[in-house]
Amino acid sequence: MKTIYKLILKSYLGPMIMTFFIVMFVLMMNFVWRYIDELVGKGLSAGIIIELMAYAMANMIPLGLPLATLLAAIMTMGNLGENYELLAMKSAGMSLPRIMRPLLVVVGIIAVGSFFVSNNLVPYANKKMYSILYDIRQQKQTIEFQDGLFFNGIDNMSIRVGRQDPETHLLRDVLIYDNREVNGNMNTIVADSGYIRLSDDKKFLLVTLFHGETYEQTRNSQWYTKSSLRHHTFDMQDQRISMDGFAMERSNSDQFSNSQTKNINELQHDIDSLEVEVNSVTGRSYEPLLKEQIFVKDSSVLAMVDSLRVDKRGYGRMYAIDSLKQLPVREKERVWDQARTLAKNSRNMFSFDESMSKDALNQLYRSKVEWHRKTSLPVSIIIFFLIGAPLGAIIRKGGLGMPIVISVIFFVIYYIISITGEKLAKEGSWDAVYGMWLSTFILAPIAVYLTYKATNDSSLLDTDWYAGRIKVLREKLHLNGVFKGVKWSKLKFKRKNEQSKSQPNGNGEHIE
Template identity: 70%
Template sequence: MKTIHKLILKSYLGPMILTFFIVMFVLMMNFLWRYIDELVGKGLDAGIIIELLSYAMANLIPMGLPLATLLAAIMTMGNLGENYELLAMKSAGMSLPQIIKPLIIVVGLISIGSFFIVNDLVPAANKKFYQTMADIRQMKQTLEFKDGLFFNGIDDLSIRVGHQDPETGLLNEVLIYDNRGEGGNLGNMTTTLADSGYIRISDDKRFLVITLYNGESYEQARTPNQWYSQSTLKRNKFKAQKAYIPISGFKMERSDENQFGNMSQTRNIAELQDEIDTLELQVNSATNRSYDPLLKGRIFAKDTLAIMEYPDTLTPRNLRPVDLLDSLPLLDIRQQERIWSQAAIQARNSRSVLTFDETQAKWALSELYRNKVEWHRKLSLPVSIMIFFLIGAPLGAIIRKGGLGMPIVISIGFFVIYYIISISGEKMAKEGTWEAVYGMWLSSFILTPIAVYLTYKATNDSGLLDVDWYIGKFKKIKEKTISLFSRFAYKNKKRDNS
């Protein structure tokens, strides 16, 4: 028995590791496709790119593990069935649950480990990922000169080149507008023309190094607030000129990662529970502050009429709202207008108070839904891994096909169904249409009966996906149908003859 179990474990662990890295590679390609525009053209070091990809990979593990588990289970059991090894084990008296018992233990350990991954590793990786992406977004584009176009990526500098040699980087027909003088645009402005030169960023990315040849510069000195009356023009020719201009934004500066710790994706399950308790108190408090005073103190208050000023001809103490409406036509136009104005002011004040508190309540309620979704996501992942295994192992035993053909098709089909159901349930849970427990566990509720049914069929050697089995069933149904029609036709013919 131990030898057979070692064989099964060896047959499963290899495809599991292989399929996991294949799935992670596909998901990483999708990640790069989404963020490629924000990464290209900023001169990022290879270390920063690798660091960012590692954070993204940790975030993609919860999506890759269930699919890898499903695909590996179908491949393993399909290979055993295709090579008649599974048939030999069953002939020796082993049932399917006994055969996959060591795999259930391994997948159970993987499921338990996935909880710690999604609870500890993923929030930390998300925090680092959001911090790194925010720092990258703050960076400016690297120097990219296009022939005949101005480059305005540096504050108060506009640079135009006629042509750039792609091999040497030599710039021809350089034109530079420098507005870095004191007073902004009302300060000194320098225009520089050069036949050729080099413009690059220093290694520490703190200076713009400009080296120009055979040119001249024009400096227009203006007196602040008197540009319209006083200005001087200075002209300077040069054969070679080198300048260092301080710049900022081209070097990646690390920010504090704790500023991203207040997001639901960056909290573990204990922190999420604390945040859920806090948000529930905030929602209840905001609701009580907004709706209760409005309903009890303004709309349905017993002394609603007492908050308004009435003409001497009306006595609010003895009036009801219906009586007040009946009495309004008895007043003159000015008195009616005053009463309606007071009512409109009270309505606007009530709406303002309600809108202010309702905004806070909606924000707290939205955050509450998001934190509940993340809380249930951390618990639903280990269960989904086990469910996918219990779907994949019986499927592989039924179809008896190994390799990457049929298993990939079936795995992708089940995973697409799982993904669509999960996304739909998560969306409804975040909107508050469903409770988070229903939205996040909907896919598990739907796939669990399928796993139980497939396990039952595989244990009883059902020909669920056997084409010959379906052909035989179709032939039997066809023969029964023909027999029934023949009997019916014979009875009708006999009745007509009689």
């Protein structure tokens, strides 16, 4: 490998790794901010939180990798241009495509790797992440008492603590309402002090109370007037209450299966199956509705009409519309009831089949969107590099200032276009090919144009070039304004002299 290529690769790989972790950190902060309410107060272990963060980070790689590629390309070429290294390479006879050749190889490898990440790692990470989030939502909050407030985190129990010692965790002035009995019996416990905590496996509530009273209201599923009340005191009382939902119970991740948890082969299989199902459901719904329900003459109605009314010339059948006009009121009501029942049955059949058809269509659209998302990611990474590298060569500014601004602008444009196309594709308004590849179709010409401009040493984004042009334009406008001002003053002075010569004096004579 040439020494110059080693220099270029070294200049690119460092910013690429740095920007990738910066972008992933920003995306992780967004994830934490989104799910912070579900994570706090559950007593989760560090291992569960780290596992959830790892799966979430794997899920965000397809979103962060294009942005990191764009930012690293702008920083690398901007640093080379700012330090005049890019100018030295061009002076040595190297064109910009030749300078970018080793970077294109590296970006190509990253793009191919991103496909396998999106196809294999991301579905597995999504499945595990959904499973952990579901388990966290099912888990109840830890038991934390606040002075003077009721704690209702336990089903059918309310606990109030007057004061809690922060060092010994001894509870003072304890009041417990226990409604766990199925038959309606209720227990009320009042104690001077005690301890209430979960067992180590979080399956039992350990209650130890001192110097208290117990009030038991016994109803045995009867009315309130037939209930009885019992009361007794105690010096110490121990209870071991079985608890559910406080321990972290891991569920099987295979049950969380959707379009985001499948690879491209599974998505293709689902697409083929769903297309057959959609065609079957649609045909099963619309064809009988049209042939057997709507455009059909009910034989029972026609038979009833024919039996009541015949043609004067002896023909056995008349049309129902002509006959209904001459039927008695009660017979018209019978015909109307039968027609209304037939219409309701048709509507119910159509609504059921239509809901099944809509569900199958939604699954089909989502599967197609995920299929094209996986295939469009490598192309997006290459396009972002072809945008970033020429931009860096044009602006000749390194660091994190100007590159971040330009990268964010292009990424926001890309994200808005992608989200819009994805939404239209999921709704079925557009085909998935147009919806998921829309951003690529828009950004690809921009990448080609910027590459062409950078190869020809264009001053497209050079602020000094624009400042010089504006300065020259101002000078031209200023000079034109001065010359016009001089000419106008001379013309005005000449007209004034002519008017003064043509005016008459006091004797009526003109002054020459």
